[in-house]
Amino acid sequence: MAGAGLTGCLAALALARAGWVVVLVDPLQRETLLSRQRAYALSQSSLALLQQLGLASALASHLQGFDQLTLAANRGRAQARIHCTDLPRDAPPAIGWIAEHRPVMATLLRHLDQTSAVTLKLGVAPSSFPGLAGEAGDGNWDLVVAADGHRSMARQTMGVRCWGWRYDQSCITVQVHLHGEDSARAWEMFRDEGPLAVLPMGQGRSQIVWSTSRARAARLMAMDPPSFSRALAAVLPKAVTLITVRNAPQAFPVGLQLAQRLQQGNVILLGEAAHCCHPLGGQGLNLCWRDVGCLHALACRVGQRQRSIGWLLRRYGRQRWVDTVATLLVTDGLLRLFTPGPLTRRRWLLVPLQRFSLALLNRWGPLRSLVLQAMAYGWGPWRRRGMPQEYTSKLSQATPARSR
Template sequence: MVAAPSRFARRVPAAGLVARVLGAGPTGALAALALVDAGWTVELCDPLDAEALCRRQRAYAFNQSSRELLERLDLWTWIEPQLVPFDELQLWDLGVQQSLAFGLADLNRHQASKRMAAIGWIGRHDELMTLLLRRLGSSAGVSLQLGSSPIPDPQRRLDLVIAADGPDSPTRRRLGIGCWRRPYGQACLTATVALRGAADNQAWELLRSEGPFAVLPLGAQRFQLVWSAPAARCRQLESLSASAFLDRLAAALPDRFQPDALLDQPRTFAVELLIAQRLHRQGTLLVGESAHRCHPVGGQGLNLCWRDVAVLHRLARRASRGELDPRRLGAAYGRRRWPDLLLTLLVTDLLVRIFSSRSPVLLPLRRLALGLLGRFQPLRRLALAVMTSGPCAIQASRPE
């Protein structure tokens, strides 16, 4: 039950605001740290223990919006050494055999003025979660309840509940919040490989008719593959021996790439478009994949989740300063998140539809779009700003 503190009517700094965060995945863990940074006391609960939370085998592509949030939370200098930066993003439409390279010069003025040495960064889930949980463990304002289901305490006064409990969110269901869900005809296979033909400072997005294929640098000529294809094909690839997998991979990639070794067990995950019909109800906010899910094209997923956290952080600080009644925090959060969520889901969906299509009608349009982007730097800057800071970058960077 969420309390209704009266002190906010007087707009005095609020002492002792308390939140419970349900779910300690990358979104919930960062949301807990953001709330603590904003001066709140936080309970972070997850049925998984710390080891299971860290164990997942995946890597994320972080963009400028995630870097900015980590900087604001004083986590960037701590996390950056674990990340692999890339300063070249190669887009290659194999349907029209046309490619396009984004470089540091294509970052916008705000990003360039910070002398950014990278367009984006690749980070491994296990290393990231280990750091976040370590930081949470050493934060005075956090109580960690990992490895068991949270036991609700009706006596406990809570100012806010944050549901970061993933795409099948039990909290979303309990609150009766519906969602629109549409599976893509594709699934996504992830694997780590040793590869020749790509440099350690390059990330690649290959646009193939069976789906987008990302090649992300992990350093020392190792790359994380995010291979979108029909679900049955992904499951079949997942079950192959290492040598058979490498053969299929070599056949799927353009000739310039030569896979040498498979370094982990390939895994498939379902890809879907999901958006909750509301982002808050009864003092509970949905953040991360409990509220939305998009196709991994362009590596938007976790960055979009962390932009939820960025807005939560700004609003939680205002509540701490007595400038915002926590009872109004949910509505303020919803108003600020809808434009970014809808636009990002729309843009990723359009990219998948247009670039996975075999329709001959679209081929000249794709050629034209890539040609214009290659020719005009302002267009490249705009496209890169959308990819690295989100479609509502101006709104997101507005001070609260």
């Protein structure tokens, strides 16, 4: 397997749990893998997979659940509130869980270290990666999993091209302390320059994911800390006040990318090697982990000798299309609907459309339910799995108490 990011590490554990022997390689050293400053909004599908792989209890204390999501547009004049009661009654009582990169990565690496079926090779030069020497994989390996990120060397070696485009936007991520923050409520604000998310991390801390034009992001990144704080304070929801900025902001270019094939020969593309999307809606990692969930289900059948590896390869390529394409298109559609750009320059048309769609969402329960289920479980056949009581109650503790 190539790539020990969050997708590759979880996939290695999933394959090992399915009875496979795995070699996982990455050019980065352990500390570099751990040091990414980011927090993710994990969805119900991700939590169900962690539970299935026996990792949920180890991570429960690092997860901060939120049970409300406020969508706001047109400077807060149009709003829709989504609550976890819009999910099926037996779902864990949260819309999502905020997890910081470091503890999640550390937990996955610790479990990999403890799994005898996995050999973890970190700091390995790309030329010596197992399985990627040949054009479409190496015959010495039954399966080669490429989870080596959006610039995937494996994908390029295979000659698989991508569809996609870059947005004229960058995403700034930064952690802050807020006053007035409700630790159970996340915000997605649709602003003219791009969406801005406020993700509650508990104890007054929040992760901000701020999309803006590339030019403005460059100017913001060049600011001294007090000027950056002032600029950030001006764009936050009115309900919260910025107390301090906790770390150095980082900016990332954003785009949409989809590999034209998800499988070739004995290689499959997983996570951002296969697809990436705008962070709007926090779908990126969850979509990557749904790839892992699919691989795990197929690998279990092969591990139990019910099916062949050829079957897994064909099946994976087919099964991941609907969810992947739908998630990318919906994310892109929402971005275009709520951010004035080349396709939607006419504000007189856009503002009523935004108001109408948020009012509809706010008033119409079945629509909220549909939207939330798609966010929580992905598209295509929703594979919601029942969770044991012990796990559900651990997650309930991670979610500030609120009645459902």
